[in-house]
Amino acid sequence: MASSSPRGSHLLTEGPIGRTMISFALPIMAGNAAQSLNGSINSIWVGRYLGEAALTATANANNIMFFLIGSMFGIGMAATILIGQAIGARDTERARKIMGTSATFFISLSAVIACLGWFMTDKVLRAMGTPAPALPLAEQYLQVIFLSMPFIYAFAFISAALRGAGDSRTPFRFLLMSVALDIVLNPLLIFGWGPVPAFGIAGSAMSTFFAQGLSLAAMLLHLRRKRHVLWLGRKDAHLLKIDLSVLRALIVKGVPMGLQMVLISLAMIAMISLVNAHGTTTAAGYGAALQLWTYVQMPAMAIGAACSSIAAQSVGAGRWxxxxxxxRTGTLFNFLMTGALIAPLIxxxxxxxxxxLPEGSASFEIARHLNHIAVWSFLFFGVTFVISGVVRATGAVIPPLLILGFALWGIRVPFATLLQPVIGMDALWWSFPVSALCSMLMSMAYYRWGGWRRARMMAAPERVAAPVATQSIAMPAEVPAQPPAPVADMSPEQQSRGPGPRDLDDELSEKAPG
Structure with missing residues (x-):
């Protein structure tokens, strides 16, 4: 059996899981923090120097951009899992075919969005109720953002594909390049300098356009120079032809994962509406807490992404x-890393x-009170994120969506709405840990007793069964449930790996694939 990983990829099926997970998750977490910092810096330039109307314009336009990016989150995750399973099975041919179909799909879709968005910017902003003073500024900003979408989508897709191949450091390095360029170009293009004219608010969007475009070009050149397994050159043009089985898997499995982001966004809008009903003071306190929570949730999101990639490659390799x-390791790290952030924030x-919040603000004590109650919910949220990342790696995408939907819309929003007459405004804050705890318990129950091990991302290719090293994608349904063989009857490789595929708390019982 070949032990080397496909060119440019990193096998996550070998070595200590804890070390692998931390080294994979840290670049993702650092990248998220860098993007958040970049957004804050850009808002400072626009808000302080171009005025409130300009800041309102960028806020409205960014809502549309984030929605478009979030709507593609699921399909990007599907590509990550498909490529991860193929890399884990050391099936480079299949990984490259998935890469080609996904690249064609993402690039084509982003081009359509860019064209439609350019011509429909005004209608979209008016439909959102953008204030009249901010409308022309928002249109200038959003039209350039739409032109940036092919770069943004391509950068996000290639980053997801590389993470599926076990590499989170390369996307992080070029993400840092993008953030640095954006920070430098933002004031230059807004205010102008020397031969560079002042573009005003459009300059802020242009900085995103150039930063994303240059970083994407640099990352592609890097992959070409390294002759990465996922690099598709002119000789690989045939791989860019759409494979319908891959496309179906991207859509059928990706849309439910994307809907999770939509459910979260809608639930946050519902909660903000409930908070706003209590006045500006309460809303300001809640807004301040949200700023902190943006950073608190980063470890859980990074660990969840790492678990998904590790589990996907492990499924492909048949390493149950x-x-x-x-x-287990992801759950432990979530408690350690998220808890390490929550404690000092309290x-x-x-x-x-x-x-x-300004000194002496009436919102300050409200923010402290609600933060003490609600911030603990991210410990439970992290466990859900980890378990969802693991089970989705097999192709089980509907149950996590249903669990999240029920936790948010069957527990959180009704709890916050119906219990306010009983316990007052605290119902809003307690709805966060209550719903997060229920979500964690439901996810753990599904992990323990659900049929996620029998799920598939796509139909296994028709080929003669072979050792794991040359097999396409080892699916649990392809492995008969058998009692563990005596150690004396095992090969040296089997002895080193243990008696058989055992999961958390002996899950592979009668429900094991067979």
């Missing part, structure tokens, strides 16, 4: 023992919240 270990909240 490693899938269970990934869930202990030193007078200083952290003061970053967002």
């Amino acid at each position: 023992d490693r899938v269970g270990a990934t869930a 202990l030193f909240d007078r200083y952290t919240l003061a970053l967002f």
Whole structure:
């Protein structure tokens, strides 16, 4: 069996899981923090120097951009899992075919969005109720953002594909390049300097256009120079032809994962509406807490993404023992890393919240009170994110969507709405840990007793059964449920890997694929 990984990829099916997970998750978490910091810096330039109307314009336009990016999140995750399973099975031919179909789909879709968006910007902004003073500014900004969408989509897709191949560092390096360019170009293009004219608010969007475009070009050149397994050159043009089985998997499995982001966004809008009903003071306190929560949830999201990639490669390699270990390790790291952020935010909240609220603000104590109640929900949220990442790696995408939907819309929003007459405004804050705890318990129950191990991302290719090293994508349904063989009857490789595919708390019982 070949032990080397496909060119440019990193096998996540070997070595200590804890070390692998941390080294994979840290670049993702750092990248998320860098993007958040970049957004804050850009808002400072626009808000402080171009005025409130300009800041309102970018806020309205960015809502549309984030929706478009979030709507593609699921399909990007599907590509990550498909490529991860192929890399885990060391089936480079299949990984490259998935890469080609996904690239054609993403690029084509982004081009359509860019064209439609350019001509429909005004209608979209008016439909959102953008204030009249901000409308012309928002249109200038959003039209350039739409032109940037092919770069944004391509960069996000290639980053997802590389993570599926086990590489989170390369996307992080070029993401840092994009953030640095954006930070430098933003004031230059807004205000002008020397031969560079002042573009005003359009300059802020142009900085995104150039930063994304240049970073994407640099990443593609890097992949070409390294002759990465996922690099498709002119000789690989035939791989760009759409494979209908791959496309179907991207859509059928990706849309439910994308809907999770939609459910989260809609639930946040519903909660903000409930908070706004209590006045500006309460809304400001809630807004300050949200700023902190943006950073608190980053470890869970990064660990969840790492678990998904590790589990996907493990499924492809038939390493079900490693899938269970990934869930256990991810859960432990979530508690350690998320808890390490929550503790100082509670202990030193007078200083952290003061970053967002002026001295003597009536919102300050409200923010402290709600933060003490609600911030703990991210410990439970992290477990759900980890377990969802693991089970989705097999292709089980509907149950996590249903669990999240029920937790948000069957528990959180009704709890916050119906219990306000009973316990007052605290119903809003307690709805967060209550719904997060229920979501965690439902996810754990599905992990323990659900049929996610029998799920598939797509139909397995028709080929003669072969050792794991040359097999296409080892699916659980292809492995008969058998009692573990005596150690004496095992090959040296089997002895080193253990008696059989065992998961968290002996899950592979009668429900094991067979």
